[in-house]
Amino acid sequence: MKLLHSTRSVLQRLLRSPGSALALLFLLGITLAAILADFLPLNPYAQKLVNALNGPSAANWFGTDEVGRDILARVVFGARTSLLTAAGAVAIAAVIGVPIGLVAGFFGGWRDATLMRFVDVLLALPAILFAMAMIAVLGRSQVAALIAVGITGIPSFARITRAQVLSLRRRDFVTAVEAFGGSSAYNMFRTILPNSWSPIFVQIVVLCSVAILLEAALSFLGVGVAPPTPSWGEMLRTGKSYLHEAPYYAVLPGIVLTLTILSFDTIGRALAGILENRSEVVTPAKVGGTP
Amino acid sequence: MADAGAARPDMDPKSVPVLSVRDLKVEFTGSGRAVPVVRGVDFDVYANEVLCIVGESGSGKSVTSLAITGLLPETARVSGSIRLGKLEVIGAEPETLRQMRGRDVGFIFQDPTTTLNPVLPVGRQITEGQVAHGLLAKGEAQKRAAELLREVDIADPEGRVAQYPHQFSGGMRQRAVIAMAMAGQPNLIIADEPTTALDVTVQAQVLAVLARRQAETGAAVILITHDLGVVAEVADRVAVMYGGRIVETGPVAELFRSPRHPYTRALLRSIPRIDTTDARLDPIPGQPPTPSALPTGCSFHPRCALAVGRARCSGEEPSLRVVNELQQAACHYADEIPVASVVATPREAAGGATPPANPLLVVDDLKVHFPVRSSILRRTIGWVRAVDGVSLSVRPGETVSLVGESGCGKTTTGRAIMGLIGATGGDIRFEGQSIVGLERAQMRKARRQMQYIFQDPYASLNPVLTVEDIVAEPLRIHGIYDEMGGAPRIAELFDMVGLSRSMLGRYPSEFSGGQKQRIGIARALALKPRLLILDEPVAALDVSIQAQVINLLQDLQRELGLGYLFIAHNLSVVRHISDRVAVMYLGRIVEESGRDTLYDQPIHPYTQSLLSAAPVPDPAVRDSRRRIVLEGEIPNPAKPPSGCTFHPRCFRATERCRSEAPVFAAYPGLETRTSCHHAGPLSVVAERQLEAAR
Numbered sequence: 001m002k003l004l005h006s007t008r009s010v011l012q013r014l015l016r017s018p019g020s021a022l023a024l025l026f027l028l029g030i031t032l033a034a035i036l037a038d039f040l041p042l043n044p045y046a047q048k049l050v051n052a053l054n055g056p057s058a059a060n061w062f063g064t065d066e067v068g069r070d071i072l073a074r075v076v077f078g079a080r081t082s083l084l085t086a087a088g089a090v091a092i093a094a095v096i097g098v099p100i101g102l103v104a105g106f107f108g109g110w111r112d113a114t115l116m117r118f119v120d121v122l123l124a125l126p127a128i129l130f131a132m133a134m135i136a137v138l139g140r141s142q143v144a145a146l147i148a149v150g151i152t153g154i155p156s157f158a159r160i161t162r163a164q165v166l167s168l169r170r171r172d173f174v175t176a177v178e179a180f181g182g183s184s185a186y187n188m189f190r191t192i193l194p195n196s197w198s199p200i201f202v203q204i205v206v207l208c209s210v211a212i213l214l215e216a217a218l219s220f221l222g223v224g225v226a227p228p229t230p231s232w233g234e235m236l237r238t239g240k241s242y243l244h245e246a247p248y249y250a251v252l253p254g255i256v257l258t259l260t261i262l263s264f265d266t267i268g269r270a271l272a273g274i275l276e277n278r279s280e281v282v283t284p285a286k287v288g289g290t291p
Numbered sequence: 292m293a294d295a296g297a298a299r300p301d302m303d304p305k306s307v308p309v310l311s312v313r314d315l316k317v318e319f320t321g322s323g324r325a326v327p328v329v330r331g332v333d334f335d336v337y338a339n340e341v342l343c344i345v346g347e348s349g350s351g352k353s354v355t356s357l358a359i360t361g362l363l364p365e366t367a368r369v370s371g372s373i374r375l376g377k378l379e380v381i382g383a384e385p386e387t388l389r390q391m392r393g394r395d396v397g398f399i400f401q402d403p404t405t406t407l408n409p410v411l412p413v414g415r416q417i418t419e420g421q422v423a424h425g426l427l428a429k430g431e432a433q434k435r436a437a438e439l440l441r442e443v444d445i446a447d448p449e450g451r452v453a454q455y456p457h458q459f460s461g462g463m464r465q466r467a468v469i470a471m472a473m474a475g476q477p478n479l480i481i482a483d484e485p486t487t488a489l490d491v492t493v494q495a496q497v498l499a500v501l502a503r504r505q506a507e508t509g510a511a512v513i514l515i516t517h518d519l520g521v522v523a524e525v526a527d528r529v530a531v532m533y534g535g536r537i538v539e540t541g542p543v544a545e546l547f548r549s550p551r552h553p554y555t556r557a558l559l560r561s562i563p564r565i566d567t568t569d570a571r572l573d574p575i576p577g578q579p580p581t582p583s584a585l586p587t588g589c590s591f592h593p594r595c596a597l598a599v600g601r602a603r604c605s606g607e608e609p610s611l612r613v614v615n616e617l618q619q620a621a622c623h624y625a626d627e628i629p630v631a632s633v634v635a636t637p638r639e640a641a642g643g644a645t646p647p648a649n650p651l652l653v654v655d656d657l658k659v660h661f662p663v664r665s666s667i668l669r670r671t672i673g674w675v676r677a678v679d680g681v682s683l684s685v686r687p688g689e690t691v692s693l694v695g696e697s698g699c700g701k702t703t704t705g706r707a708i709m710g711l712i713g714a715t716g717g718d719i720r721f722e723g724q725s726i727v728g729l730e731r732a733q734m735r736k737a738r739r740q741m742q743y744i745f746q747d748p749y750a751s752l753n754p755v756l757t758v759e760d761i762v763a764e765p766l767r768i769h770g771i772y773d774e775m776g777g778a779p780r781i782a783e784l785f786d787m788v789g790l791s792r793s794m795l796g797r798y799p800s801e802f803s804g805g806q807k808q809r810i811g812i813a814r815a816l817a818l819k820p821r822l823l824i825l826d827e828p829v830a831a832l833d834v835s836i837q838a839q840v841i842n843l844l845q846d847l848q849r850e851l852g853l854g855y856l857f858i859a860h861n862l863s864v865v866r867h868i869s870d871r872v873a874v875m876y877l878g879r880i881v882e883e884s885g886r887d888t889l890y891d892q893p894i895h896p897y898t899q900s901l902l903s904a905a906p907v908p909d910p911a912v913r914d915s916r917r918r919i920v921l922e923g924e925i926p927n928p929a930k931p932p933s934g935c936t937f938h939p940r941c942f943r944a945t946e947r948c949r950s951e952a953p954v955f956a957a958y959p960g961l962e963t964r965t966s967c968h969h970a971g972p973l974s975v976v977a978e979r980q981l982e983a984a985r
Contacts, residue, residue: 172751176811179709179743180765180818181735194755 092150097157105165414452
């Protein structure tokens, strides 16, 4: 397929700009750390109360928290929580949102009206409030956070896909498939969808940053992943109580969180520029709020 | 526009050119390597003269015109000299150029819909430049705009000045753009494909207005076009561009009578003529060069009949030199080109085919109506009768053409036959079996028998599939890929349409327009259909490529016995390819006949005006031909006129036409069927009698 065929050239063009190259490197590092966390000499749960709230040192690079756990270890394992939640949420959003947009855009009429009103309702709900309500129903767990964040991401995928379908629907190569007898399903999934990947892919990257932020916000509010599972938002929440004695406690995880989101956004923007094949940066629709 | 032979300004030593271009070079430096688009162009234009610059896409003709007005983007590097009066355009201050554009040069762009700003009244736009340059008081602007609109034959100019572009029809918009270009009474008018986006009857109106205004103001005109018919119609002198250079220049009559460059000669030989019937076109082989990959030496040598095996052509670029007292050509061997005329001699006439009796496709009183809905309640408040009772039939091995101007319903007819648009009424039978309202599965089966070829080869191929997958797609959809022969079958289809098998794995973006259309044809043939519906299959292609595709279509028809329903607006192409022709106007067929009968003895006034409006690529006939310039444009099909729908534009209309719709019936003495109360051959006597009867 053309998309795979051009992956290498897209990657090459991404690496050409120093900003996106750095962002890519940072994300690669975070991801590897999250995957290989179990093999690293780090334990996020080992408490050593005598070491509580120690500043950064050779033994604990990021210092320790109020019960003496290594903050670096908790940041690394927290990355796992964040990235997993983000990946799951984006998968849910895309798997539900993209077909909604495809069907709505392709058929139009009452299907379009019904589906898009449903999407509008989702869009009208404040993301954080909705996620909190979901968690209230499902209980406090990573899966609940993941589903909640995922559902709030559906509208952006549905809308982006629908817009793409509308612009492709009347193109001759789609009519051509109809003319030699291809079914609507064939046309939707085999003709239109492969031509719509670029904006959807950009949205995936952008939504990753939104999902990480939303997950952190939920943990920060105390309704995210249940302790003692490490989570960036949770660390910010506890860390803020010790801002005077141990500023590094909240600041260092905060910096990692900021850099991660910044990296996803940088790559998203660069991808949009490259895939749309024009120089100006297109900012895809964003959902959700900031903590 | 005076006779080309008389008073040529370049013969007069005292006259000074309005515009003088010397050694103009333009390079684009967008991505890395500099791409030369214009490579050393010299020409002069004098007052009272029309210079036509002819060329295919990528020949550098539009870039030349933009360089003259200093409108090129910043990535362009321009060198040489462009003198407009006393001003040297290259290197001039932006402010000087701005002054120049308002005062000395008027520009007419190709597409009138995008040239006018949709949110400003037309009148204000026409005089905007004059007001901005302080040449016209604000209070005077409205009056002057109305004056200018009157000069380009727009009815009710006082009422029209306050209207917005969407209230103007396409032809009126282009006339408004001409008025705008003329507003400052410039010495030079540059028109870049001014009629390409217009229908032929409207094109005739617009060219007539342009010619008249030019004669009245004495301005010099540079007209850029790819259409040799338009050139023959309006030019005084012609410059032919190829590969970023002028390859031949001379007065229009001489250039058409005896071209001195092989490219000009080949181009003239490759276009079909509306006034004769040819057996076969002589295409120019290969593709026009792209500026980034120009051949060495003479850029035409890979396609040239004279260059075969000659090292000088591939090694040395010929410069434009004088070949006789009137013409210049850039060819090493210009003397070898026969002086004999190329256009005046009709080539071998095609023999009439004897079609078998049983028609493949019968369309009977087909109607396609689209509802017009109110904006709030979505209630149906009317119907657009896009197709309103069309009947025709196509036999195996036969080409039936459907011609008409845009909006006449010809494409809708084709798509309705294909089942892409639902028919409102009537019947479509394929080999005797009705295919209207078929079940899904049966319709799929029926579709294997007929295929559709699209106008725009750039839009009709899925960009993410390789061309092999594109051609195989219909077979895969029907689940008969292996049954039909799999990969070898695809390769065979490639051979059939004249594409190399080595191209199978490439993507559509790597192909030129002509090659893409071949891929579209290969895909349509994959299912072994018996009928092809061709919707303007060559309209989007370069002139030199059209002949290749037309010849291919004719060869395939002969080999495979295909029936063609050919939808087109280009009357010359239609004459060349058709056996029978049906002329459509506002959703109905107004005249239908055998090709030669229709072209030689048209009896419906619309056919007559359509044929007379089409430009003929032969300057020798431009003053002797009688031209009927139709009033107005095609009416809105949602509100068709009463009686005969053509009566508001018809030169024969009488009271009867206003009230009573004519029936479509055979015309005595000819094989023609027509719907007209006053059908009959175009003759002075008949027109006088009608005049008296009114």
